[in-house]
Amino acid sequence: MSSIAFELNGKPVTVNVEADMPLLWVLREVLGLTGTKYGCGRGLCGCCTVHIGGQAARSCMVPAQNVAGLAVTTIEGLAPDNAHPLQRAWLRLAVAQCGYCQVGQLMTAAALLAHGAEPSDDEIDAAMSGVLCRCGTYPRIRDAIRLAVALQRAGASSSSSG
Template sequence: MQITVNGSAHKVEVEEDMPLLWVLRDELKLTGTKFGCGGGFCGACTIHLDGQPVRACLTPVSFAEGKQITTVEGLSIYGDHPLQLAWIEHNVPQCGYCQSGQLMSAAALLQQTPNPDDKQIDQAMTGNLCRCGTYPRIKSAISAAAKMKAAAKIKRAAAKEGNADA
């Protein structure tokens, strides 16, 4: 079967019911997506299918065929996605194990809700567990990333209009 991951097509020869998590990690060597609980409870394996956050440990590869799969490696090849920058600025990770899932849930939130309030952040991030307890820093980083994205959008609009001073 053929799947598209981070914009690249891949032919994989696996069982149709194989969890997408193992296809990404073992077949494609994209190890940013983590195995946590195996039951979809912790969120460490969160990826995007057509922009929607899903648990890769529960998603059979056959379900992903024909859809756009985005992993944490696909957020930015240069590590300069606003969330990645905010994660660094707010010193979010401790052990770091859950962070790829946290980032992917946060990215889906900002795609759907560019300027989320605290309640929307809490709701979107429910189900992504962090055993180090970095939740306040995660929330601050998401808010900061939303502001970065808004500022970049304003700057792009000003550049488009020929106003280089904006």
């Protein structure tokens, strides 16, 4: 067992786990954050996506020891009150069908939109193409990301003008 300290959703945590335990299981089984989902366990579907140091990463493929000293963000810590522009857009457009893949979709999109980025349609497609949805919600996901960009822009202009 190893003692591994990192930042999780803005707060310091320390876990005692096998160093090669996948981060996905650290989050779900050790820390009880079940928002991050298990799909394939092989880095193929994207539904386990979290942010590590601000970058989207597939937590099923990241050994716990690799996040020592780093900042990890899960869906539970994406935004207070689930008010991230993407979360608002997702609800407004009723993107989810069964919902299983949606956290991975949101976390992947959130990394893309970080720091006020305004990705082109091609950039959206490139970033999202590896996150699989068995329900085929891809058109709504794309629309919601576009809406979130607009909401983000509107929020930025109202905060700069106010």
